[in-house]
Amino acid sequence: MNVEIISIGTELLLGNIANTNTVFLSQKLAESGIDVYYTSVVGDNITRLNESLKRALLRSDVVITTGGLGPTVDDITTQTISKLISKRLVLNTRILKDLENYFRMRGMKVLTSSVRQAYIPEGVRHIRNKVGIAPGLIVRYKGKIIVCLPGPPRELQPMFEEKVIPYLQKRNPKRKWILRSQTIKLTGIPESVVNKSIKRILNLRPPTTVGIYCKLGEVDLRIVTKARDEKTAAASIMKVKKKIRERLKDFIFGYGNSTLEGIVGRRLDGLKKTIAIAESCTGGLLASRITDVAGSSRYFAMGIVAYSNAAKENILGVSSQTIEKYGAVSPDCALEMAQRIRLLAGSDIGVGMTGIAGPTGGTIMKPVGLVYISVVFDSRRLIREFRFKGSREEIKFQASQAALDLLRKTIR
Amino acid sequence: MNVEIISIGTELLLGNIANTNTVFLSQKLAESGIDVYYTSVVGDNITRLNESLKRALLRSDVVITTGGLGPTVDDITTQTISKLISKRLVLNTRILKDLENYFRMRGMKVLTSSVRQAYIPEGVRHIRNKVGIAPGLIVRYKGKIIVCLPGPPRELQPMFEEKVIPYLQKRNPKRKWILRSQTIKLTGIPESVVNKSIKRILNLRPPTTVGIYCKLGEVDLRIVTKARDEKTAAASIMKVKKKIRERLKDFIFGYGNSTLEGIVGRRLDGLKKTIAIAESCTGGLLASRITDVAGSSRYFAMGIVAYSNAAKENILGVSSQTIEKYGAVSPDCALEMAQRIRLLAGSDIGVGMTGIAGPTGGTIMKPVGLVYISVVFDSRRLIREFRFKGSREEIKFQASQAALDLLRKTIR
Numbered sequence: 001m002n003v004e005i006i007s008i009g010t011e012l013l014l015g016n017i018a019n020t021n022t023v024f025l026s027q028k029l030a031e032s033g034i035d036v037y038y039t040s041v042v043g044d045n046i047t048r049l050n051e052s053l054k055r056a057l058l059r060s061d062v063v064i065t066t067g068g069l070g071p072t073v074d075d076i077t078t079q080t081i082s083k084l085i086s087k088r089l090v091l092n093t094r095i096l097k098d099l100e101n102y103f104r105m106r107g108m109k110v111l112t113s114s115v116r117q118a119y120i121p122e123g124v125r126h127i128r129n130k131v132g133i134a135p136g137l138i139v140r141y142k143g144k145i146i147v148c149l150p151g152p153p154r155e156l157q158p159m160f161e162e163k164v165i166p167y168l169q170k171r172n173p174k175r176k177w178i179l180r181s182q183t184i185k186l187t188g189i190p191e192s193v194v195n196k197s198i199k200r201i202l203n204l205r206p207p208t209t210v211g212i213y214c215k216l217g218e219v220d221l222r223i224v225t226k227a228r229d230e231k232t233a234a235a236s237i238m239k240v241k242k243k244i245r246e247r248l249k250d251f252i253f254g255y256g257n258s259t260l261e262g263i264v265g266r267r268l269d270g271l272k273k274t275i276a277i278a279e280s281c282t283g284g285l286l287a288s289r290i291t292d293v294a295g296s297s298r299y300f301a302m303g304i305v306a307y308s309n310a311a312k313e314n315i316l317g318v319s320s321q322t323i324e325k326y327g328a329v330s331p332d333c334a335l336e337m338a339q340r341i342r343l344l345a346g347s348d349i350g351v352g353m354t355g356i357a358g359p360t361g362g363t364i365m366k367p368v369g370l371v372y373i374s375v376v377f378d379s380r381r382l383i384r385e386f387r388f389k390g391s392r393e394e395i396k397f398q399a400s401q402a403a404l405d406l407l408r409k410t411i412r
Numbered sequence: 413m414n415v416e417i418i419s420i421g422t423e424l425l426l427g428n429i430a431n432t433n434t435v436f437l438s439q440k441l442a443e444s445g446i447d448v449y450y451t452s453v454v455g456d457n458i459t460r461l462n463e464s465l466k467r468a469l470l471r472s473d474v475v476i477t478t479g480g481l482g483p484t485v486d487d488i489t490t491q492t493i494s495k496l497i498s499k500r501l502v503l504n505t506r507i508l509k510d511l512e513n514y515f516r517m518r519g520m521k522v523l524t525s526s527v528r529q530a531y532i533p534e535g536v537r538h539i540r541n542k543v544g545i546a547p548g549l550i551v552r553y554k555g556k557i558i559v560c561l562p563g564p565p566r567e568l569q570p571m572f573e574e575k576v577i578p579y580l581q582k583r584n585p586k587r588k589w590i591l592r593s594q595t596i597k598l599t600g601i602p603e604s605v606v607n608k609s610i611k612r613i614l615n616l617r618p619p620t621t622v623g624i625y626c627k628l629g630e631v632d633l634r635i636v637t638k639a640r641d642e643k644t645a646a647a648s649i650m651k652v653k654k655k656i657r658e659r660l661k662d663f664i665f666g667y668g669n670s671t672l673e674g675i676v677g678r679r680l681d682g683l684k685k686t687i688a689i690a691e692s693c694t695g696g697l698l699a700s701r702i703t704d705v706a707g708s709s710r711y712f713a714m715g716i717v718a719y720s721n722a723a724k725e726n727i728l729g730v731s732s733q734t735i736e737k738y739g740a741v742s743p744d745c746a747l748e749m750a751q752r753i754r755l756l757a758g759s760d761i762g763v764g765m766t767g768i769a770g771p772t773g774g775t776i777m778k779p780v781g782l783v784y785i786s787v788v789f790d791s792r793r794l795i796r797e798f799r800f801k802g803s804r805e806e807i808k809f810q811a812s813q814a815a816l817d818l819l820r821k822t823i824r
Contacts, residue, residue, distance in 0.1 A: 011623055012438075013451060014442045016634070019430075022431070023430050023431075025427070026425055028427075029427075037425070037457075038454055039452065040452035052450070059463075103604075283708070284699030284702075285696065285703075288808070291697075292805055294771050300695070304714070307708075307715075308714065310758075344727060357703075360707075361709075
């Protein structure tokens with residue numbers, strides 16, 4: 001079985017938005033061992049969409065379209081399909097019911113423009129949209145399959161994973177291979193050092209390869225293998241993973257979709273330890289990341305964003321002497337912030353962070369990007385100095401990442 | 413003149429990397445008034461690339477390919493072009509010289525695999541690559557133009573802007589238009605309501621159109637116009653903008669790249685008012701967004717992330733009676749949080765936020781997504797109730813967005 005993806009939308013041709021749907025669909029299809037030979041983009045133009053669909057149906061078994069299912073006149077997908085397969089549009093009462101429910105839950109009546117979305121070509125199957133309005137379509141036509149999905153990623157993604165992938169897999173018995181991958185996530189180490197330490201592994205040739213992906217404050221290594229069965233795939237991945245672990249163990253914080261805040265949270269939860277945070281330059285970002293984790297209320301006691309010296313002194317209780325003598329951006333102030341917040345919150349762990357996020361406010365001795373992070377836990381008092389580079393937001397993020405990494409290492 | 417873009421690379425079909433080249437090329441072509449009707453991706457496969465090129469040449473004046481110009485056997489572009497136009501590959505001594513220079517500057521001899529990159533189809537013009545190795549190609553074939561560019565963005569981008577755009581513009585004397593756009597940003601209003609209030613405007617036909625883009629907690633309207641000159645473009649945009657403003661004024665928070673936190677910050681700064689925040693369910697996100705703005709230290713006094721009831725009572729000083737009587741998630745608690753943090757910080761404005769971010773912790777009376785936001789400013793005490801939907805992170809973001817919007821309206 002081979003699949004072709006057609007994304008519909010003039011905004012994509014103008015480069016206004018990136019085609020993230022195609023990336024998502026391609027990844028999921030590859031993981032399922034389904035070949036994608038072509039992807040393309042066509043504007044909101046019936047003639048050109050029709051031409052693209054016809055061409056795709058000649059060379060591919062399955063054509064997946066994204067977008068063009070909305071309520072406006074620019075949304076041409078349903079109409080084009082109806083014309084292509086010569087089936088008139090008929091009102092689907094189940095879709096209409098879903099629509100009515102959607103609007104009722106929002107205290108509204110169904111918009112007249114949206115009623116149009118309940119009309120689909122006769123005999124065509126629809127996929128319910130649990131997040132938004134536009135349903136998807138599954139069309140069987142001359143031995144081929146056309147799947148139409150809505151454009152918004154948060155609507156398309158669950159529909160594709162829950163309905164379309166199982167539907168295609170059932171109809172793809174001659175599957176020859178599967179693609180499996182694993183991502184190893186590192187932090188606290190520059191890409192160049194990773195590159196050097198595992199140079200040979202990065203030069204591996206198919207069927208098993210390793211890619212390096214550099215993000216802000218994080219380096220990801222992605223092992224990809226093509227195999228005939230799960231067992232072979234798992235063994236190939238394990239072999240490479242072991243080699244990477246041997247060389248870079250200390251910097252690996254997680255695998256797959258794990259996040260640093262999730263890893264730290266799980267450890268805190270497991271140890272039944274609570275944490276409190278006093279942050280300055282990160283402005284609440286560290287607390288926000290920690291509380292992104294469901295269940296964080298069990299271990300997150302409180303946070304104070306002490307931006308001004310007044311807040312550091314009056315609310316947090318950092319001594320004015322410390323600030324006068326060493327400055328607000330100093331290892332001493334970071335430590336005292338960590339100690340004071342632990343005391344105030346009555347938590348097991350205290351974190352103090354102070355630094356200069358920029359773009360202004362730096363000096364020669366204390367440049368933009370200088371950050372001090374302190375963690376106090378039991379009798380331990382850790383203080384680290386960092387010098388980050390980048391924009392204000394990039395420095396904030398890297399500082400929060402470094403604090404989480406220090407926490408990870410401290411509580412392991 | 414209309415252009416079609418073909419990106420070459422199996423890694424694109426596997427969804428391993430995003431197709432940023434197509435976004436870049438599309439934007440630049442649109443700005444130059446050159447139409448793009450199709451873009452597509454094809455794997456590293458000679459037969460399929462050949463088929464795609466032939467198809468593209470039937471319907472487009474110019475075909476731009478990206479990728480497949482490297483030194484490995486997977487790089488098939490030059491070879492495919494040579495076959496398509498029936499011109500044999502010949503050594504180009506000027507390319508070879510560039511190659512030798514490139515390697516000499518790096519203290520190396522030319523790699524044998526790279527010598528292959530100095531062979532191009534007879535009679536074809538090449539574009540020098542100042543950043544990397546692979547030269548680009550400009551092929552004239554049966555009245556059409558094929559432009560081949562290397563895959564790495566930092567090589568492709570200067571070649572395209574410096575050489576290809578001028579080349580195409582010279583051959584597009586009948587350029588009739590330029591493309592200009594403006595984005596209007598709204599919040600606090602659902603997409604469906606925007607749709608309804610400006611239905612006619614959304615149905616505008618070219619040369620001036622309005623697109624609606626729904627983000628989390630934000631709806632963007634993008635006016636795009638095709639015009640003969642800057643003056644006409646500006647007038648067309650202004651005319652539509654005025655109409656949109658007439659109907660949706662209250663919900664418009666900014667234009668272009670502006671952010672809600674930036675707009676709120678600028679107003680606070682202008683009025684010389686300071687702000688302090690006590691947040692619960694948003695876990696520091698509101699403080700973090702406010703402090704994403706450079707210069708926010710001038711108006712952001714402090715923030716407290718009071719997650720637990722203990723923190724709300726002991727540190728913030730919310731009365732235990734309020735929490736007992738109404739619960740921590742209540743309008744009363746939100747108001748008291750706003751009042752207490754204003755008092756503690758000695759700021760002009762206080763913000764209190766409390767709610768349930770989920771995924772657990774909701775009840776029938778107080779479901780996940782219920783959030784109370786209070787703003788106190790001078791003698792005003794505002795309290796609003798919201799019911800958001802989505803994941804924990806989505807609820808956090810929408811709540812922070814609603815708080816910023818309430819601030820925006822309060823301090824205008």
